[in-house]
Structure formats: structure tokens, C-alpha cells
Amino acid sequence: MIAIIENGAGPVAEPAPIEKLKRTVSASRLNCWLQCRLKFYFRYVLKLTKPKTAALHYGSVVHLVLQQWNMTRWRRQPFEIAKLKQVFDTGWLDQGSAIDWDGEEPEQKISAWNVLEKYFTETPIKADELPEAVEVPVEADLSSHGLPVLIGVLDLVRAGGRIVDFKTAAKTPDADMALHQNGVQLDCYSVLYREATGKRESGRELHHLVKTKVPKLVITPAEPMLEYRRTRLFRLMEDYVDGLDRGDFIPAPGFGCMGCEFLHECKKYDGGRHE
Amino acid sequence: MITLEANYSKKIGLPGYSSHQFSVTLKSELSDITQAQAESARLYAVLQSSVDHNIQQVGFLPNVNGNGNGHGNGHTPPVETDAWKCSDKQRDLILKITDEHKLDKAKVEQLAQDRFGKGVKSLNKLEASGLIEELLEQTGQSKPRNQRFSPPKAGGR
Numbered sequence: 001m002i003a004i005i006e007n008g009a010g011p012v013a014e015p016a017p018i019e020k021l022k023r024t025v026s027a028s029r030l031n032c033w034l035q036c037r038l039k040f041y042f043r044y045v046l047k048l049t050k051p052k053t054a055a056l057h058y059g060s061v062v063h064l065v066l067q068q069w070n071m072t073r074w075r076r077q078p079f080e081i082a083k084l085k086q087v088f089d090t091g092w093l094d095q096g097s098a099i100d101w102d103g104e105e106p107e108q109k110i111s112a113w114n115v116l117e118k119y120f121t122e123t124p125i126k127a128d129e130l131p132e133a134v135e136v137p138v139e140a141d142l143s144s145h146g147l148p149v150l151i152g153v154l155d156l157v158r159a160g161g162r163i164v165d166f167k168t169a170a171k172t173p174d175a176d177m178a179l180h181q182n183g184v185q186l187d188c189y190s191v192l193y194r195e196a197t198g199k200r201e202s203g204r205e206l207h208h209l210v211k212t213k214v215p216k217l218v219i220t221p222a223e224p225m226l227e228y229r230r231t232r233l234f235r236l237m238e239d240y241v242d243g244l245d246r247g248d249f250i251p252a253p254g255f256g257c258m259g260c261e262f263l264h265e266c267k268k269y270d271g272g273r274h275e
Numbered sequence: 276m277i278t279l280e281a282n283y284s285k286k287i288g289l290p291g292y293s294s295h296q297f298s299v300t301l302k303s304e305l306s307d308i309t310q311a312q313a314e315s316a317r318l319y320a321v322l323q324s325s326v327d328h329n330i331q332q333v334g335f336l337p338n339v340n341g342n343g344n345g346h347g348n349g350h351t352p353p354v355e356t357d358a359w360k361c362s363d364k365q366r367d368l369i370l371k372i373t374d375e376h377k378l379d380k381a382k383v384e385q386l387a388q389d390r391f392g393k394g395v396k397s398l399n400k401l402e403a404s405g406l407i408e409e410l411l412e413q414t415g416q417s418k419p420r421n422q423r424f425s426p427p428k429a430g431g432r
């Protein structure tokens with residue numbers, strides 16, 4: 001896909017999307033690549049957009065409030081639940097109108113605030129614990145390994161270098177499975193943290209806010225990234241770059257298709273042959 | 276007429292157990308006491324910048340391997356104390372935001388001290404990223420999470 005731009009100095013070829021995608025890589029792109037390469041193609045190469053889902057909106061607003069709570073501690077400001085509720089209400093309204101709630105918006109909104117209240121009551125993070133970083137974009141230049149620049153945003157780095165990622169979930173997660181399923185993301189964050197600070201993280205934590213009828217908070221701790229995990233991540237990045245070079249966008253039919261936003265496009269996709 | 280006198284002094288260690296130090300003093304006249312805080316911050320930034328610039332020329336250094344009978348030509352390379360620890364891109368962005376929005380350098384320095392307990396130039400890449408986010412927010416340029424890297428989009432949840 002080459003676009004020609006007339007700029008008065010002769011035609012200039014805009015880099016193809018594939019070339020752009022090879023320059024940088026993120027945890028979400030790697031996870032999508034692992035999940036299904038055709039899904040990756042629709043989302044990142046063709047850039048097909050879909051309406052925001054209720055679950056995504058729920059998670060975004062919960063993250064927004066948690067970010068504000070972390071920033072408040074970072075700025076040494078007092079904890080004021082009323083202010084956080086205000087952030088929540090405003091965040092819920094923003095972009096919330098285009099979502100197909102199927103009549104469940106009031107329930108979902110109450111549920112989202114309830115999981116946050118549960119979190120503030122049970123969080124292991126003390127009110128006077130100063131974060132090392134809050135919602136910071138970081139990047140790691142891996143060109144010395146022949147790899148793209150890794151980019152990502154860290155939700156929270158607790159004092160002493162504990163990397164925290166917040167999750168919202170419909171079901172109570174199993175600790176082993178949660179670490180397994182989020183391994184690529186946690187390892188990406190470890191690489192980013194180490195590159196940005198020159199230090200090894202002291203640990204990683206998944207904070208699951210579970211939106212069951214009675215909300216739950218599940219903290220899953222993980223050790224610092226081991227060397228073999230870093231090698232595994234780098235191999236995955238190699239595969240990502242090689243696959244993009246080959247235009248390898250084969251679909252991976254499976255259980256994941258049930259919730260895939262591109263199922264309709266997938267069924268119709270003929271590999272560009274238009275038979 | 277009110278006179279405000281400000282002094283900035285810095286001493287740094289050098290190889291061979293030596294050190295050097297430089298200080299600059301400035302006087303400024305104020306017509307009104309309410310100007311004191313702003314003028315004080317301005318003087319601090321000017322003095323610090325001036326001292327930091329000049330103190331890089333370390334001049335004569337004793338022979339670090341021997342008995343102190345070394346010799347120098349007054350043109351030794353700058354010491355590392357003035358180097359930024361974050362990436363060049365981050366350094367340029369911090370300077371650009373500060374410059375474009377006419378932010379008080381002393382206040383930016385104070386912000387770094389408050390958040391990280393160290394000066395702007397000593398911030399590592401993670402800390403510098405946090406400072407940049409804060410400066411962007413203060414200047415009304417904060418972006419949503421998924422637009423922090425543009426393009427492409429940021430890392431996932």
C-alpha cells in the first residue's frame with residue numbers, strides 16, 4: 001500500500017504500514033499476533049475500527065480512576081473519594097453514548113464503581129506509599145538484538161520497583177493461569193523497566209478487579225522476569241518481524257473466535273484473491 | 276528600592292582526589308516586594324545555568340597515577356556532572372516544553388526534586404517520562420493512553 005504524495009519536489013512514497021509496524025512493537029500487538037495473525041491484519045494493517053464495547057469502556061473508566069488515585073499519592077495530595085467519584089462520573093459519560101449497552105448501563109456503572117470502592121478498601125498499597133512511576137510511556141531500543149523498539153505504558157511502578165498492571169475481569173482469575181496468560185505483557189514491562197532504569201524490577205503484580213455480584217480484588221504476585229523468559233519474548237519479536245516480512249496473516253480458528261470483533265470479516269476474507 | 280542578592284555555588288569532585296568549585300553572585304533591584312519570589316526563581320535559574328556551564332572546564336588536574344606532579348593544559352574534556360541521564364529525545368522534549376511554554380526552569384527543577392528527589396538532569400528514562408507527562412498535563416497537552424506513542428499505538432492492557 002504505497003501512497004504517492006505530490007509535494008512539489010517529486011513524488012514521495014509514504015512508508016507502507018508493514019514497515020511502520022516493524023519499527024516498533026508493543027505487548028498488545030504481540031498478544032494479538034499470537035492470538036490470530038488475520039485479526040492482527042484487520043486491526044493493525046487495515047486498521048479496521050469497531051465500536052467500543054461495554055467491557056472496554058468499563059475497563060477504561062476503572063483504569064482512569066486508578067490512574068488518578070495513583071497520581072494523587074504521587075503528588076502527595078490527600079485521598080478524597082468524592083473527587084475520584086467525580087473523575088469516574090465524568091469518565092463514564094465521555095464516549096459512553098456510542099456503546100450498545102443492551103439496557104445494562106445503569107447496572108454496569110454501579111458495578112464499576114463498586115469494584116473501585118472494593119479496591120480502595122482492600123488494596124495492599126498504603127496511602128503514603130509514593131509510586132516510582134504512574135502511567136508512563138516508555139520504550140526500549142532493541143536494535144542491538146536486531147529487534148524493533150519495544151513501547152508500552154506502565155500502569156504503576158510501586159516503590160522499590162514493583163511493576164503493577166491493573167485488570168478488570170468478569171470471573172475470579174486462577175493465579176497460575178493469570179500469570180501464564182499475561183506473561184508476554186509482564187515480560188514486556190520488565191524489559192521496558194530495566195531499559196529505562198538500568199535496574200532489575202523487584203517483582204511484578206497483577207491487580208484483578210473482579211466484577212462479580214460481590215466485587216473482589218485478587219492480587220497475583222510474580223517474580224522478576226527470568227532470563228529464559230526474556231529469550232522467549234525476543235524470539236516472539238523475531239517471529240513478529242519475520243511474519244510481517246512474509247505477509248504471514250493466516251487465521252487461527254479456535255475458542256478465541258467467539259468474542260472476536262472481526263469474525264464477520266474473517267469468514268469473508270479470501271486472502272486478497274477476490275474469487 | 277529593595278535589593279535582592281543571590282549566590283549560587285557548586286563544588287564537584289575530580290579525579291586524583293581533587294575538586295574544584297565556582298560561585299557566582301548577582302544583585303537585583305526590585306521596586307516591589309511582591310516581585311521577590313519570581314525574581315528569586317529567575318536569578319536561581321540564571322545562576323545555576325551559568326555555574327553549570329563554566330564549571331565544566333576543569334582546568335589543571337594533578338597526575339592521577341602519580342604523586343601529584345601532573346600537568347594540564349587547561350583544556351581537559353568536560354566532566355560528566357552536566358550530562359543528562361535520560362535519552363536525548365526526552366532531554367529535547369523537556370527543554371522544548373519548558374521553552375515553548377516559558378516555564379520557570381527553577382520550578383521544573385523543583386518538580387523533579389519533589390517527585391524523584393533529584394534534579395532534572397539526573398532523572399533516568401522512567402523518571403524523565405513521568406516528568407514529561409506531568410509537564411504535558413500542566414501545559415494542557417496531555418494525551419489519552421492510546422495516543423502516547425503516535426504512531427503507532429501504545430502497549431496493551
